Amino acid sequence: MFTPLAKLPYRHVLTLPTDPSAVRIARETAELTLNAWGIGLRHPTVDPALLILSELVTNSIRHAAVLSPQVTVIYGASRDRLVVAVHDAHPYQPPLEKPIDDNDGGGLATIKELVLDLGGTALVRPDTPAGGKGIWITLPL
Numbered sequence: 001m002f003t004p005l006a007k008l009p010y011r012h013v014l015t016l017p018t019d020p021s022a023v024r025i026a027r028e029t030a031e032l033t034l035n036a037w038g039i040g041l042r043h044p045t046v047d048p049a050l051l052i053l054s055e056l057v058t059n060s061i062r063h064a065a066v067l068s069p070q071v072t073v074i075y076g077a078s079r080d081r082l083v084v085a086v087h088d089a090h091p092y093q094p095p096l097e098k099p100i101d102d103n104d105g106g107g108l109a110t111i112k113e114l115v116l117d118l119g120g121t122a123l124v125r126p127d128t129p130a131g132g133k134g135i136w137i138t139l140p141l
Contacts, residue, residue, distance in 0.1 A: 008076040008083060010037045015072045016057075018065035018088070026057045026073045030084070033075050039082070045139050048118055049082055052111050056086040056135055059107065064090035068132060082139045089132035093124045096135075108135075115139065 005011055012033045016022040027050055031041060039046065053073070060071040068089035076083035096112040115122045120139035127134050 005074060005076050005083065005085075008078050008081075010075075010077040012075040013072060014075075015070050018061045018068055018071050020061060022061060022071055023054050023057045026071075027054050029073070030075055034077070034082075037077050039077060039141065043141065045082060045118060045141055048114055049084060049137070049139055052114060052137055053084050053086070055107075055111050056084070056137075059094075060086055060088040060090075063092075063094075064088040064132075067091070074134075077141070080141055082141055083136065084139075085134050085136040087127055087132060087134040089127075091131050091133070093126060093133045096122050096124060111137075 012029070014026060014029050016025055030050060030053055034046060035041060057071060057073065060068065064071070070089070072087040074083070074085040074087070094108055096108050112122045115137055118139050120137060123136045125134050125136060126132075
């Protein structure tokens with residue numbers, strides 16, 4: 001189920017250039033933000049969420065930078081769920097069910113599998129005004 005951001009009591013938005021340093025900054029910001037919200041870094045959902053976040057930002061840098069000079073990372077949380085979304089301006093909406101390929105390390109299929117193992121949801125949504133897309137991950141806390 002997709003969780004609208006407006007329904008979450010905790011929200012943070014970060015926009016970064018599609019540069020390799022964005023992965024580190026997005027991850028460090030997530031750690032600081034989650035800690036400020038009272039979600040400890042030892043919570044069992046946090047490490048997988050940080051891995052998923054890093055992979056999504058890396059994918060935007062690798063595949064969307066040519067049409068998207070920036071990537072926007074959205075963090076949200078409530079008492080019982082964590083939401084992470086990564087938006088870029090590239091219009092291609094990759095399928096989350098693409099088979100795992102030994103050449104690319106699994107990509108979005110690996111992310112989707114990890115999300116499902118955690119009891120969460122993953123969704124690719126078009127970003128109509130900007131013409132890009134966002135990949136939204138919701139994980140139970």
